[in-house]
Amino acid sequence: MxxxxxxxxxxxxxxxxxxxxxxxxxxxxxxxxxxxPGPDGPVAIVDDVSLAVRPGEMLAVVGESGSGKSMTFLxxxxxxPKPGRVESGEVLVGGRDLMRMRPEELRAxxxxxxxxxxxxxxxxxxxxxxxGEQIGxxxxxxxxxxxxxxxxxxxxxLNRVQIPDARRRFDHYPHQFSGGMRQRVLTAMAxxxxxxxxxxxxxxxxxxxTVQAQVLDLIDSLRRExxxxxxLITHDLGIVAxxxxxxxxxxxxxxxxxxxxxxxxxxxxxxxxxxxxxxIPHLDAPAGADLMSISGQPPLSGSVRQGCPFEARCYVGRxxxxxxxxxxxxxxxxSPAHLSACHFSQSLEEEEARA
Amino acid sequence: MSAADVTSTxxxxxxxxxxxxxxxxGLFSKGVPVRAVDGVSxxxxxxxTLGMVGETGSGKSTLGRLVLKxxxxxxxxxxxxxxxxxxxxxxxxxxxxxNMQMVFQDPYGSLNPRMTIGELIREPMVVHGYGRDExxxxxxxxxxxxxxxPRMATRYxxxxxxxxxxxIAIARALVLDPKLLILDEPVSALDVSIQAQIxxxxxxxxxxxxxAYLFIAHDLAVVRHISDRVAVMYLGKIVEIASxxxxxxxxxxxxxxxxxxxVPVPDPIKxxxxxxxxxxxxxxxxASMPGGCRFHPRCFRARQAAREPSVAVEGWGAESxxxxxxxxxxxxxSIATEHVVACHFSGLEDRFAVxxxxxxxxxxxxxxxxx
Numbered sequence: 155m156x157x158x159x160x161x162x163x164x165x166x167x168x169x170x171x172x173x174x175x176x177x178x179x180x181x182x183x184x185x186x187x188x189x190x191p192g193p194d195g196p197v198a199i200v201d202d203v204s205l206a207v208r209p210g211e212m213l214a215v216v217g218e219s220g221s222g223k224s225m226t227f228l229x230x231x232x233x234x235p236k237p238g239r240v241e242s243g244e245v246l247v248g249g250r251d252l253m254r255m256r257p258e259e260l261r262a263x264x265x266x267x268x269x270x271x272x273x274x275x276x277x278x279x280x281x282x283x284x285x286g287e288q289i290g291x292x293x294x295x296x297x298x299x300x301x302x303x304x305x306x307x308x309x310x311x312l313n314r315v316q317i318p319d320a321r322r323r324f325d326h327y328p329h330q331f332s333g334g335m336r337q338r339v340l341t342a343m344a345x346x347x348x349x350x351x352x353x354x355x356x357x358x359x360x361x362x363x364t365v366q367a368q369v370l371d372l373i374d375s376l377r378r379e380x381x382x383x384x385x386l387i388t389h390d391l392g393i394v395a396x397x398x399x400x401x402x403x404x405x406x407x408x409x410x411x412x413x414x415x416x417x418x419x420x421x422x423x424x425x426x427x428x429x430x431x432x433x434i435p436h437l438d439a440p441a442g443a444d445l446m447s448i449s450g451q452p453p454l455s456g457s458v459r460q461g462c463p464f465e466a467r468c469y470v471g472r473x474x475x476x477x478x479x480x481x482x483x484x485x486x487x488x489s490p491a492h493l494s495a496c497h498f499s500q501s502l503e504e505e506e507a508r509a
Numbered sequence: 510m511s512a513a514d515v516t517s518t519x520x521x522x523x524x525x526x527x528x529x530x531x532x533x534x535g536l537f538s539k540g541v542p543v544r545a546v547d548g549v550s551x552x553x554x555x556x557x558t559l560g561m562v563g564e565t566g567s568g569k570s571t572l573g574r575l576v577l578k579x580x581x582x583x584x585x586x587x588x589x590x591x592x593x594x595x596x597x598x599x600x601x602x603x604x605x606x607x608n609m610q611m612v613f614q615d616p617y618g619s620l621n622p623r624m625t626i627g628e629l630i631r632e633p634m635v636v637h638g639y640g641r642d643e644x645x646x647x648x649x650x651x652x653x654x655x656x657x658x659p660r661m662a663t664r665y666x667x668x669x670x671x672x673x674x675x676x677i678a679i680a681r682a683l684v685l686d687p688k689l690l691i692l693d694e695p696v697s698a699l700d701v702s703i704q705a706q707i708x709x710x711x712x713x714x715x716x717x718x719x720x721a722y723l724f725i726a727h728d729l730a731v732v733r734h735i736s737d738r739v740a741v742m743y744l745g746k747i748v749e750i751a752s753x754x755x756x757x758x759x760x761x762x763x764x765x766x767x768x769x770x771x772v773p774v775p776d777p778i779k780x781x782x783x784x785x786x787x788x789x790x791x792x793x794x795x796a797s798m799p800g801g802c803r804f805h806p807r808c809f810r811a812r813q814a815a816r817e818p819s820v821a822v823e824g825w826g827a828e829s830x831x832x833x834x835x836x837x838x839x840x841x842x843s844i845a846t847e848h849v850v851a852c853h854f855s856g857l858e859d860r861f862a863v864x865x866x867x868x869x870x871x872x873x874x875x876x877x878x879x880x
Contacts, residue, residue: 218700333565362564362727364788367771389701392773395780419777433705435734437757437774444712445734447705451670 179246180383181230181268181351182206186243188222188229189456197456199238200226201407207383209350212374214398214415215387216430222407222455223387227353231270232260248350266296266347271340273356278340279328285312285339286324292343311342315372334365338372345376352377355387370397391434395419400491403427406463407455409484413492423487423494423502425471426464462497470498470505518591519552520721521576521609521689526550526585528571543796545571547745548585555688558715558722560736560753562729562768567742569725573691576723577611578602590688607637610682614694616674620666620681626652627662630681637685647684654717655680655710672703676710683714691723696731708735729772733757738847741765744803751848761850763810766859786861802853805834809861814854 186203189196200222207213217223228234230245230252245252247267252260264270272278280288289311290304299307305324312320315338328336337357344352354373358366374397377384386398394401394415401418403411403426411424422428432446450467461478462471471477476497484493487500498505528546546568553559563569574580576587578597586595594605610633613619620629627648634644652659655676666674675695682690692711696704712735714720726732732739733753740750741762749762760766767786774780788807805811805825811834815822822829833839833853841849 218702363729364564364767364771367773367785390773391775392780395775395777396773415777419775430701431775434701434775435705435708435730436776437730437733437769437772438779444709445705447709448702451672452700452702 178208179206180209180211180248181385182244182246183226183230184244184246186226186229186245187241188225188234188238189241190238192456196239196241197454198241199407199455200229201456203243203404203407203409205402205409205412207351207385209383210377210381211400212377212384212386212398214394214401215385215404216389216391216394216401217404218389218452220406220452220455221404223404224355225407225455226404227270227355227385227387231264231268231353262296265292265349267349268351268353269344269347269349270353270355271337271344271357273359276328276333276336278343279336281328284325284327285331286326289339289343289346292346296347307346308342311346312339314345314376315339315342317342332365333361334369337361337369341369341372341376345380345382348380349382351383351385353385353387356389357386358393359388359390366393373397391419391431403430406453406458408463409493409495410464411494412484413489417489417492421488423492423499424464424496425468425498425502427494428502429467429469462495469509470502471496520555520590521553521723522588523552523576524550524586524588526572526575526587527583528568528575528580529583541796544745544798546575546582547798549742549745549747551740551747551750553689553721553723556715556719556721557737558724558735560732560739561723561725561742562727562732562739563742564727564768566744568745569742570693572742573611573693573723573725577606577609577691579611603636607633607685608687609689609691610685610687611691611693612675612678612682612695614698616671616678616698617666619678620674622666625663625665626657626669626677629666629677630662630684633681633685651680651684654683654714656706670703671699672706675699675703675707679707679710679714683718683720686718687720689721689723691725693725694727695724697726697728704731711735729757729769741768744798746803746851748804748852749848749850751845751850755845755848759845759848761844761848761855762804762852763808763859764804767807767809784861801833801835801837802839802851805830808834810852810854810857810859813860814857817857 184204186200187198188200189198203226205213215223229240232252234240240253243253247263252263255263286305286308289308293299293304293307309320309324312323317323317335317338331339357373358369361369370393373384376382388394398415400413401415402409403424405426411418411422411427418427422431429446429448433448435445448467453463461480462482465471465477468477482495482497484495486492487494526546526549527544529542529544531543549572551559561569561572571580575582582595586593588594589605589608597605630648630651631644634647648662649659652662657673657676657680669677696707699707708731711722715722724732724735736753738750738752739756740747741764743764749756749760749765756765757769760769767788770784770786774783786809799806811830812828814820814831815829821832823832823835825835831853839851839853841851842855843849844855
């Protein structure tokens with residue numbers, strides 16, 4: 155052993171956006187709209203969301219609970235719980251629209267071309283089957299292989315997700331794994347068929363911080379190896395800062411800001427993003443200062459039917475005619491890749507000084 | 510125990526507290542006692558905030574419940590304002606709880622859904638025999654203090670959001686004017702924008718009333734924001750206690766160092782130039798406790814120390830580790846004012862090798878799966 159302790163350091167930010175990212179999209183969502191019935195007609199939980207991820211790229215989807223970030227991707231995969239309904243939109247994976255597929259085509263596509271990891275690593279595994287059997291089942295769902303081949307491939311997968319002693323671990327049951335190891339097993343299942351797109355919905359929220367780092371590093375290295383596009387749904391801006399190339403910020407079912415991670419953190423152009431960044435305690439901020447807080451509560455997605463959904467809590471727009479009456483659209487601010495949906499995105503500094 | 514205790518009588522003093530769970534056997538197994546809290550000592554002064562951080566299974570929540578006497582300790586003592594309260598029962602335990610209250614993580618589970626907000630906040634006062642006029646006056650002033658309109662007193666918990674419910678839980682805990690509030694993950698179920706509101710509220714209340722907090726949480730940035738001193742727990746033991754500045758600025762225990770390096774900072778430039786210490790394996794479990802220093806299976810410093818010629822080593826799996834780490838429980842060593850650390854090699858200067866992301870993953874995780 156030459157060095158006992160490794161310090162892990164991610165690549166510098168400037169290199170990230172260009173490395174191994176091609177221009178064709180692995181996943182493209184266009185004008186997706188999902189509604190739930192409400193007392194005054196359908197309520198849009200996902201409201202005209204468009205986004206795209208390139209192969210090898212990690213896109214972070216940021217937002218608070220109820221912002222529609224998970225629902226966007228459940229909608230994309232045809233997994234919206236009843237009585238929700240995808241009203242319109244296209245979801246293109248490798249050029250094919252998932253929305254127009256027949257149920258059996260969609261099932262074949264899920265798990266092979268696009269797959270998803272959820273937050274809770276326990277509920278994704280069946281407690282009465284061994285981990286190896288469950289991975290084998292996933293493998294055999296889309297491919298005709300013998301049990302022996304399935305076992306070999308399952309052990310390979312356990313090795314790829316860096317589970318030590320994979321051959322022995324194959325026969326173990328979920329309760330014999332720790333939370334971090336279970337999340338690795340689920341990751342192994344999700345990548346079993348080499349998907350082009352992996353959606354990770356708060357994959358580490360239930361895990362401790364030291365384990366969280368390991369699982370995210372694993373997802374990061376898998377996407378680099380395989381050129382897989384990753385959508386990381388999270389509320390943790392620290393994780394976004396470390397791992398993602400681009401980010402979108404959601405509020406009340408809509409995208410409010412989108413851009414390269416370095417740009418959005420350095421110069422956020424939507425008051426909600428700005429507030430969000432200021433209200434989290436930092437490990438290196440002067441301790442003892444009060445945190446900025448956003449007044450009020452986030453609205454339920456779709457409950458604000460006109461104007462900007464953030465208006466009631468916004469330090470710039472609260473009570474303003476424009477913000478109450480007209481829904482702002484995403485527009486380029488600064489660079490072409492950086493978009494913000496705010497009437498005042500070009501003059502936020504002056505507006506803030508005035509407020 | 511430490512330099513932290515030199516001032517006059519602390520508000521709360523906990524000495525060698527132990528809590529063992531579950532000695533019964535199951536259907537297929539013999540019972541193994543789990544030492545959830547294993548010899549914990551610390552103190553809290555009036556008006557200060559002690560942050561208690563640790564990962565799953567560190568025993569930090571059990572500790573909070575022991576201090577409040579919701580659980581009986583297996584051994585050790587708890588002193589409140591200089592009086593031993595470890596074995597108090599009945600009415601005297603109840604009157605103690607007037608001085609010590611608790612706020613739990615889940616604002617959905619901790620409020621009875623069939624009681625109105627007013628009834629919920631009134632209940633502790635009724636139990637403690639307050640007069641009717643005082644109850645009415647206090648109900649109003651406490652609701653104002655936590656930022657909930659007193660006219661809401663007739664509503665039920667389900668009519669409020671998570672953040673508001675946490676305010677109500679805080680009001681219920683504050684209404685008896687306690688001297689110590691134990692907060693168990695009070696903001697971790699809340700969205701970040703709401704979390705900031707609650708943290709600011711807690712700070713305001715402390716400035717106004719001089720109440721002391723035992724703030725239990727896993728989020729190191731949140732704990733730093735609110736605490737004067739911070740204790741770090743690992744598998745039932747405190748491994749380091751220091752002032753906020755010392756603990757975050759000059760951490761000395763290898764676990765504290767690794768934990769701090771793992772927290773992702775919401776700043777891409779800093780975060781991507783940051784070096785993170787890779788730990789071996791995952792957090793152990795209190796049910797199969799490692800002997801000696803319980804951090805040794807994951808510790809980078811033990812592995813470095815093992816290569817010093819003067820250190821006696823022994824085989825541990827495929828590796829050799831210092832005998833001291835494998836066999837002896839480390840005592841607290843005072844290394845600065847109000848800064849104690851439990852490590853056999855607290856004086857050793859840590860040396861790290863830097864790897865880049867592509868190649869570090871194996872090293873970060875592959876050494877041992879301890880579960």
